Amino acid sequence: MNEKLEPLLALLRDVVEHWSPAGFATSLGIEDMLLLDVIDRYKLGIDVFTLDTGRLHQDTYDLLQRTRGRYHTPIAVFAPDAADIEAYVAENGPNGFYDSVPLRQRCCHIRKVKPLRRALDGKRAWITGLRREQAVTRQDLPLSEWDTDNNMKKFNPLAEWSTVEIWDYIRQHEVIHNDLHAKGYPSIGCEPCTRAIAPTEDLRAGRWWWENAASRECGLHPRDMSHA
Ligand code: SF4
Numbered sequence: 001m002n003e004k005l006e007p008l009l010a011l012l013r014d015v016v017e018h019w020s021p022a023g024f025a026t027s028l029g030i031e032d033m034l035l036l037d038v039i040d041r042y043k044l045g046i047d048v049f050t051l052d053t054g055r056l057h058q059d060t061y062d063l064l065q066r067t068r069g070r071y072h073t074p075i076a077v078f079a080p081d082a083a084d085i086e087a088y089v090a091e092n093g094p095n096g097f098y099d100s101v102p103l104r105q106r107c108c109h110i111r112k113v114k115p116l117r118r119a120l121d122g123k124r125a126w127i128t129g130l131r132r133e134q135a136v137t138r139q140d141l142p143l144s145e146w147d148t149d150n151n152m153k154k155f156n157p158l159a160e161w162s163t164v165e166i167w168d169y170i171r172q173h174e175v176i177h178n179d180l181h182a183k184g185y186p187s188i189g190c191e192p193c194t195r196a197i198a199p200t201e202d203l204r205a206g207r208w209w210w211e212n213a214a215s216r217e218c219g220l221h222p223r224d225m226s227h228a
Pocket of ligand 1: 053055097104105107108109111112189190192193
């Protein structure tokens with residue numbers, strides 16, 4: 001057994017015992033498929049949800065579909081507010097997010113941050129698959145922190161896992177995952193804002209690749225949280 005699996009299980013069980021109701025936000029990326037597998041395999045009883053921005057890759061929708069046949073744990077899907085999308089598109093066009101960082105952040109706010117708020121409504125904590133290795137913006141990521149934006153506890157139980165450890169678990173347990181990973185996409189977001197990367201690039205270099213690395217977060221994980 002991976003030596004990090006026991007601490008991971010202990011942390012998730014601690015979240016259930018002390019921070020219920022907690023929600024696990026899956027982007028259906030490789031880390032999140034690992035967490036879904038653990039939550040389902042060990043029947044941890046943690047609510048799972050995803051944010052359907054409306055701009056995901058077809059491979060991601062295919063994977064979401066496949067989870068229904070593989071896991072007993074359902075994934076609740078939260079969509080953006082239709083009026084928000086219509087207003088944004090009327091003002092900026094469907095791809096206005098390429099025009100400036102504020103317009104990109106506005107699109108992420110409408111399609112991700114606001115649906116996240118709805119998904120977290122009534123929760124005391126949320127769980128993510130973030131890891132320190134993923135980006136310069138995540139190098140000091142703690143295992144748990146206080147999320148001031150959402151006013152609740154946030155757990156990052158894979159913070160210390162390496163890419164090799166993640167893939168070892170995925171292969172050992174034959175965890176279903178996005179076909180895009182094999183095509184050079186270690187980090188997968190919306191289709192128009194994600195590209196494949198070269199092996200030497202930062203794991204999140206393909207996300208909003210036209211922007212400076214320091215601004216490449218979507219607003220779901222602002223780094224102004226107090227560690228706890
Ligand atoms: S990643 Fe791109 S398409 Fe998706 S919400 Fe953000 S700006 Fe919009």
